[in-house]
Amino acid sequence: xxxxxxxxxxxxxxxxxxxxxxxxxxxxxxxxxxxxxxxxxxxxxxxxxxxxxxxxxxxxxxxxxxxxxxxxxxxxxxxxxxxxxxxxxxxxxxxxxxxxxxxxxxxxxxxxxxxxxxxxxxxxxxxxxxxxxxxxxxxxxxxxxxxxxxxxxxxxxxxxxxxxxxxxxxxxxxxxxxxxxxxxxxxxxxxxxxxxxxxxxxxxxxxxxxxxxxxxxxxxxxxxxxxxxxxxxxxxxxxxxxxxxxxxxxxxxxxxxxxxxxxxxxxxxxxxxxxxxxxxxxxxxxxxxxxxxxxxxxxxxxxxxxxxxxxxxxxxxxxxxxxxxxxxxxxxxxxxxxxxxxxxxxxxxxxxxxxxxxxxxxxxxxxxxxxxxxxxxxxxxxxxxxxxxxx
Numbered sequence: 001x002x003x004x005x006x007x008x009x010x011x012x013x014x015x016x017x018x019x020x021x022x023x024x025x026x027x028x029x030x031x032x033x034x035x036x037x038x039x040x041x042x043x044x045x046x047x048x049x050x051x052x053x054x055x056x057x058x059x060x061x062x063x064x065x066x067x068x069x070x071x072x073x074x075x076x077x078x079x080x081x082x083x084x085x086x087x088x089x090x091x092x093x094x095x096x097x098x099x100x101x102x103x104x105x106x107x108x109x110x111x112x113x114x115x116x117x118x119x120x121x122x123x124x125x126x127x128x129x130x131x132x133x134x135x136x137x138x139x140x141x142x143x144x145x146x147x148x149x150x151x152x153x154x155x156x157x158x159x160x161x162x163x164x165x166x167x168x169x170x171x172x173x174x175x176x177x178x179x180x181x182x183x184x185x186x187x188x189x190x191x192x193x194x195x196x197x198x199x200x201x202x203x204x205x206x207x208x209x210x211x212x213x214x215x216x217x218x219x220x221x222x223x224x225x226x227x228x229x230x231x232x233x234x235x236x237x238x239x240x241x242x243x244x245x246x247x248x249x250x251x252x253x254x255x256x257x258x259x260x261x262x263x264x265x266x267x268x269x270x271x272x273x274x275x276x277x278x279x280x281x282x283x284x285x286x287x288x289x290x291x292x293x294x295x296x297x298x299x300x301x302x303x304x305x306x307x308x309x310x311x312x313x314x315x316x317x318x319x320x321x322x323x324x325x326x327x328x329x330x331x332x333x334x335x336x337x338x339x340x341x342x343x344x345x346x347x348x349x350x351x352x353x354x355x356x357x358x359x360x361x362x363x364x365x366x367x368x369x370x371x372x373x374x375x376x377x378x379x380x381x382x383x384x385x386x387x388x389x390x391x
Contacts, residue, residue: 028353029200039192048192052260054300055195059202059253061280061292066206067246069286070215071239072222073148076274077159080166081247083269084139085132085254087170090183090264092116092128098185106175117187125189129198129255136251140244148239151225163274170266182265183258190260198256199293202249206289207352214241219287283339285346290353295346303328 039051064078091099091111099112116124147158170177177183209215217238221228229235258264276299284295306328313321339347 033196036192036196049260050301050304051192052190052195054297055192055199056253056256056260057277057280057300058293058296059199060250060277061284061296062202062206062289063246063249064277064281065286065289065292066209067242069281069288070210070218070222071242073151073239074156075159075243076156077162078246078250078277079269079274080163081136081140081250082254082273083166083170084136085251086258086264086269087177087183088135088251089128089132089255090186090258092131093124093187093189093259094183094185104176104178106173121187121189122194125194125259128259129252132255133248133252137244137248140247141240144240144243148236148243167266167270180266182263184263186258186262186264188259188262190256195256198252203289203293209245210289214238218242279336283336283346285348285350287350288346288348288352291346291348294348302332306331
């Protein structure tokens with residue numbers, strides 16, 4: 001007797017979930033685009049800068065989520081690529097009059113003479129971002145080849161060593177990076193819409209990677225390294241791909257930051273920024289792309305709006321405490337501790353805020369066989385009786 005396993009209801013439920021997720025994703029992207037347009041046209045300089053910083057740090061957090069959250073390889077060197085992108089793009093777009101033999105005598109001649117002011121500002125920024133991302137990705141490929149063979153706390157310490165090397169080079173290579181003084185006169189090309197477009201592309205690219213074969217291999221290696229190797233997953237290649245992917249978009253984010261602030265210094269790219277980005281990713285959920293965006297928004301906006309507590313203190317009736325410097329940081333730290341106690345996997349864990357149809361491949365949580373009807377024709381021998389029972 002033929003046996004059939006209907007899956008119509010499961011398929012219908014999965015399709016409905018994907019449609020709702022796609023609608024939610026499109027609405028979210030449109031709302032963020034509207035905020036970016038308002039920031040460029042209506043917001044004052046402070047609020048515009050805050051929006052741009054949220055988008056830039058969201059890019060870095062998503063890149064780190066791919067590098068560490070998907071593979072389980074905890075990297076402490078992500079901000080090194082942030083610095084590489086910022087400095088590479090800066091020396092390309094700074095006007096030649098500020099790159100002379102007195103200011104930056106060690107620059108190669110082609111960089112010292114490079115003048116991108118003749119082309120439209122957004123085209124110059126696009127070129128600088130692509131080159132910054134490419135250089136960061138190239139460095140990641142070279143550095144990651146040996147480092148991605150490590151696991152656990154070993155790779156964390158090794159990547160931290162990479163960050164220290166980058167920082168030391170920037171501080172001491174005065175003839176190219178201006179040392180601890182940093183670089184200034186960087187054109188302010190970054191707008192909120194530009195940062196939004198790059199952030200949206202980063203999120204989409206990360207989502208496509210996660211739902212592709214390499215993303216599935218990354219997650220498989222994260223969950224069970226030996227089992228992943230046993231089924232043929234090239235662990236080194238998948239880890240290296242994630243490392244290079246994260247480095248490219250982090251380098252682009254560094255370029256956007258430099259061209260938004262107008263000046264960069266080594267202190268912007270060291271341990272404080274490293275721990276800030278790690279907090280964003282852990283708070284949102286190490287395995288969640290949208291969680292990384294949420295964590296970046298929280299950790300960028302809340303400290304800014306809580307500064308009044310530091311400056312003005314707490315006023316309850318006739319009780320006035322006066323300035324309480326550091327109170328906002330204490331409150332944020334307590335909140336982060338509470339999240340880790342009650343939500344150890346982060347606010348979203350491995351879940352997403354609905355991007356179902358943005359990838360061609362079905363999501364990993366779709367029930368097996370939800371799009372198939374298993375019959376003896378599709379699975380020969382399914383209705384056959386064991387030979388022992390035929391007697």
